[in-house]
Amino acid sequence: MSVLPDTSIARNDSTSSIGIRTILLRWSRPLALLVLVLLPLAASDFVTFQLTMLLVYAVALIALNVLTGFTGQFSLGQNAFFGIGGYSAVIVVEHFHLSYLLGIPVAGVIAAIAGILFAFPALRLKGVYLALATFALGTTIPQLLKLDYIEQWTGGVQGMMIEKPMTPLGLPLSQDAYLYYLTLTIALGIYILSVNLLHSKTGRAMLAIRENETAAAAMGVDVAYYKTIAFGLSAAFTGVSGALGAIVIQFVSPDAYTIQLAVAIFLGIVIGGVGWLPGTIVGAAFIVFVPNVAESISKGLSGAVFGVLILLVIFVFPRGAQQVCDRLLGVEHKKD
Amino acid sequence: MELFSNQVLAGLATGAIYACMSLSIVMIYQAIDHLNFAQGEMAMASAFIAWQLIQWGLPYWVAFGLTIGLSFGAGFAIERSLFRPLADAPVLTHVAGFIALFAIVNSGAGMIWGFTIKEFPSPFGNGQFLGSELLSAHQAGMIGATALLLLSLYVFFEFTRVGLAMRAAVSNPESARLVGVNVSWMIGLGWALAAGIGAVAGMFIAPLVFLEPNMMGGILVYGFAGAVLGGLSSPLGAVLGGFMIGVFENLIGTYVPGAGNQLKLPIALFLIIAILRLRPQGLLGRAFVERV
Amino acid sequence: MTALLEVNDLRAQYGAVRVLHGMSFALNEGDVTALLGSNGAGKTTTLRAICNSVSHTGDMVFDGIALRGKSTEAIVKLGIAHVPQGRGTFTKLTVEENLQLGAMVRRNRPDIVSDMDRMYGYFPKLKERRTQQAGTLSGGEQQMLAVARALMLRPRLMLLDEPSFGLAPLIVQSLFDILRKINVEERVTVLVVEQNANLALQISSRAYVVETGCIVLSGNASEIASNEAIRKSYLGC
Numbered sequence: 001m002s003v004l005p006d007t008s009i010a011r012n013d014s015t016s017s018i019g020i021r022t023i024l025l026r027w028s029r030p031l032a033l034l035v036l037v038l039l040p041l042a043a044s045d046f047v048t049f050q051l052t053m054l055l056v057y058a059v060a061l062i063a064l065n066v067l068t069g070f071t072g073q074f075s076l077g078q079n080a081f082f083g084i085g086g087y088s089a090v091i092v093v094e095h096f097h098l099s100y101l102l103g104i105p106v107a108g109v110i111a112a113i114a115g116i117l118f119a120f121p122a123l124r125l126k127g128v129y130l131a132l133a134t135f136a137l138g139t140t141i142p143q144l145l146k147l148d149y150i151e152q153w154t155g156g157v158q159g160m161m162i163e164k165p166m167t168p169l170g171l172p173l174s175q176d177a178y179l180y181y182l183t184l185t186i187a188l189g190i191y192i193l194s195v196n197l198l199h200s201k202t203g204r205a206m207l208a209i210r211e212n213e214t215a216a217a218a219m220g221v222d223v224a225y226y227k228t229i230a231f232g233l234s235a236a237f238t239g240v241s242g243a244l245g246a247i248v249i250q251f252v253s254p255d256a257y258t259i260q261l262a263v264a265i266f267l268g269i270v271i272g273g274v275g276w277l278p279g280t281i282v283g284a285a286f287i288v289f290v291p292n293v294a295e296s297i298s299k300g301l302s303g304a305v306f307g308v309l310i311l312l313v314i315f316v317f318p319r320g321a322q323q324v325c326d327r328l329l330g331v332e333h334k335k336d
Numbered sequence: 337m338e339l340f341s342n343q344v345l346a347g348l349a350t351g352a353i354y355a356c357m358s359l360s361i362v363m364i365y366q367a368i369d370h371l372n373f374a375q376g377e378m379a380m381a382s383a384f385i386a387w388q389l390i391q392w393g394l395p396y397w398v399a400f401g402l403t404i405g406l407s408f409g410a411g412f413a414i415e416r417s418l419f420r421p422l423a424d425a426p427v428l429t430h431v432a433g434f435i436a437l438f439a440i441v442n443s444g445a446g447m448i449w450g451f452t453i454k455e456f457p458s459p460f461g462n463g464q465f466l467g468s469e470l471l472s473a474h475q476a477g478m479i480g481a482t483a484l485l486l487l488s489l490y491v492f493f494e495f496t497r498v499g500l501a502m503r504a505a506v507s508n509p510e511s512a513r514l515v516g517v518n519v520s521w522m523i524g525l526g527w528a529l530a531a532g533i534g535a536v537a538g539m540f541i542a543p544l545v546f547l548e549p550n551m552m553g554g555i556l557v558y559g560f561a562g563a564v565l566g567g568l569s570s571p572l573g574a575v576l577g578g579f580m581i582g583v584f585e586n587l588i589g590t591y592v593p594g595a596g597n598q599l600k601l602p603i604a605l606f607l608i609i610a611i612l613r614l615r616p617q618g619l620l621g622r623a624f625v626e627r628v
Numbered sequence: 629m630t631a632l633l634e635v636n637d638l639r640a641q642y643g644a645v646r647v648l649h650g651m652s653f654a655l656n657e658g659d660v661t662a663l664l665g666s667n668g669a670g671k672t673t674t675l676r677a678i679c680n681s682v683s684h685t686g687d688m689v690f691d692g693i694a695l696r697g698k699s700t701e702a703i704v705k706l707g708i709a710h711v712p713q714g715r716g717t718f719t720k721l722t723v724e725e726n727l728q729l730g731a732m733v734r735r736n737r738p739d740i741v742s743d744m745d746r747m748y749g750y751f752p753k754l755k756e757r758r759t760q761q762a763g764t765l766s767g768g769e770q771q772m773l774a775v776a777r778a779l780m781l782r783p784r785l786m787l788l789d790e791p792s793f794g795l796a797p798l799i800v801q802s803l804f805d806i807l808r809k810i811n812v813e814e815r816v817t818v819l820v821v822e823q824n825a826n827l828a829l830q831i832s833s834r835a836y837v838v839e840t841g842c843i844v845l846s847g848n849a850s851e852i853a854s855n856e857a858i859r860k861s862y863l864g865c
Contacts, residue, residue: 074431118609129564131371139557139601140605259553267435274428303444303446304439304443306439306443307435307436307437310432310436311418314436318429500721500728503721504718504725507719508717508719510681511716511718513681513700514681514712514716515729515732515781516701516704517729518701
């Protein structure tokens with residue numbers, strides 16, 4: 001049994017007739033980028049804020065995709081790295097009075113270190129056990145953040161505030177729009193990095209592990225090494241997205257990083273299509289907007305709406321948004 | 337020394353909670369080879385059903401029995417409707433399914449019964465156990481009930497045809513079919529049993545932590561820790577593991593300065609990872625060799 | 629002689645790949661029949677189709693009862709025991725539990741206990757290891773366990789899939805000796821699938837040769853064994 005839904009794709013661009021499909025396929029990425037760049041110009045500050053959060057989650061989803069989509073490993077504890085990233089950035093800015101632009105990479109590094117430390121013992125575990133260990137990590141992290149010993153750094157149960165960064169260089173942008181473009185730039189950077197990673201030697205090793213760990217090891221792939229790399233990289237990206245999230249929301253607290261967040265991130269990649277990076281936007285939109293819609297219908301309903309939607313997805317479109325998109329564009333998938 | 341033995345006793349009392357939870361986790365793991373992340377929520381929902389029945393005026397034990405029956409049926413129904421169609425799906429899809437179930441049950445219970453905490457009665461009364469200061473009558477009763485539950489499961493799995501058939505269906509479904517075992521019913525039965533045990537756990541845990549939709553959050557992690565410690569393939573191990581985690585937690589809280597409540601979950605996390613790393617099959621789990 | 633199992637125009641496929649293209653054959657009660665042929669000819673699929681472990685079309689009648697539409701469990705209850713390729717051991721259960729499972733659909737406990745003792749008579753090694761986890765047995769022992777487990781059903785028909793697979797020649801020989809004995813003493817009809825044609829022809833009375841999903845040849849085992857041309861062209865020996 002493979003770990004992931006079938007993602008082997010035979011994209012056969014050459015055989016599809018020249019028409020709207022081909023144009024859509026070829027121009028979808030520049031078009032999407034154009035939309036992303038122009039959106040805030042037409043949006044209110046609040047909508048811009050929401051769009052920024054969408055990009056923040058998109059980065060978190062790309063991060064989990066590096067781990068789950070590329071390497072086939074589970075994590076139900078991404079909230080831990082998201083939270084570590086958020087706290088790191090706030091501590092850099094508030095305690096050391098350094099720039100948030102420094103806080104973001106520092107958050108990535110610290111989250112990566114945390115991830116690798118966790119990965120050393122945990123990554124030798126098989127699928128379900130890894131899910132279990134990360135689930136335990138995800139459940140524990142809010143308590144760890146509340147610990148008395150580190151209260152002077154973390155603000156304990158209260159959490160910490162952080163000021164909204166000013167627009168630099170006298171750019172003609174509101175603070176919200178500036179944050180949006182900053183997040184967009186970083187998100188694009190991480191997206192491109194991930195795509196390139198997937199097509200590198202490391203990426204191929206990761207895919208080999210996903211398809212068949214034993215066979216990969218037999219071919220000389222150092223399984224533990226590549227799993228650790230994937231986990232560390234995933235933690236780093238998640239840390240960066242956590243840092244961005246903290247700066248955008250201007251607040252960190254232990255209760256913002258509960259296991260629910262990890263669940264949301266996990267569901268995000270299932271909905272976007274595991275291993276399909278463009279799907280992260282769809283998954284992120286889901287995370288940002290569905291709870292709002294659900295809460296407006298009835299308090300406490302968002303969990304149920306999430307649950308039902310996820311069931312719908314796994315029953316109707318096991319490959320998530322990727323499948324919907326392929327069906328619309330008529331891309332054929334290879335059956336095995 | 338008295339402090340120590342008192343703390344061990346108190347640990348056993350909390351351990352009984354985890355032991356119940358571990359047991360239901362192991363049950364379903366045995367039946368379907370997956371960890372059910374919604375196990376805690378299912379137990380919570382069962383406790384709410386019992387609470388509702390008691391509110392409607394049913395005597396405690398009638399509500400107790402009825403709840404077990406309903407949960408048993410619900411477990412079976414969930415397997416039939418949601419997870420049976422996913423039987424051949426990848427692990428990721430399963431995990432997603434469990435998470436979905438988790439979210440639906442959690443938020444559904446909140447919608448129906450609200451998020452305010454509710455008192456849940458204990459069938460063993462509110463007094464102390466034989467005048468002891470540390471062990472309440474409820475906790476003592478719970479330890480007894482866990483032992484009884486374990487014993488009946490042991491008898492069921494080791495000495496009945498259906499028990500053997502269930503183990504066969506897990507061990508090698510293809511072969512089980514070839515000796516005439518109806519594998520898909522066995523899986524449904526595994527879910528039903530796990531839901532029934534979870535109902536018992538939920539109803540015994542609720543008087544101790546108050547009834548509310550999020551009551552199982554931390555307990556589930558402890559239950560996992562207990563199950564992993566004892567061995568996911570061993571119901572007895574799971575129960576022992578649950579008790580040991582309870583004792584361990586109490587001792588740490590007593591003897592490690594400043595640990596107290598704050599370090600409880602981190603300790604469980606540490607234990608899970610340490611055990612999985614050092615002895616993945618757990619204390620009593622069978623390390624089995626397979627020829628490929 | 630009456631046919632215990634009649635198979636008519638059996639077709640089967642995995643996904644889009646057709647494996648059986650209309651096989652017809654019959655098994656006489658009490659006989660050992662061999663299904664011979666090279667790798668990928670469709671022998672295993674034939675056995676799997678009889679037990680309805682693979683989707684198929686065609687008529688199969690077992691002792692006057694049509695097997696069409698019956699579930700695997702129901703077919704087992706009719707008295708068809710299948711020893712699958714790879715032995716199908718319940719690795720995590722003990723040897724004794726494996727044998728008990730073989731008698732899953734039977735009710736009479738004393739009978740089952742006495743049958744188990746008889747199995748230990750055929751295979752003394754299994755008795756030594758009765759409380760051991762079956763996964764720890766050697767390949768030969770697991771094959772014996774698989775045969776014993778099948779016999780615990782008191783089957784009328786036993787389907788044996790590559791019993792010699794992966795075993796040392798000496799062990800294979802003793803296994804086939806026991807199989808011959810079992811066929812006589814237990815009065816069980818056997819359909820054996822083998823790549824090792826010589827071995828299978830030794831114990832069978834009839835043989836069918838399968839090639840790419842069709843039966844290309846049938847006859848008495850002794851005739852096939854002595855026909856140099858057939859052996860060269862179909863059986864590679």
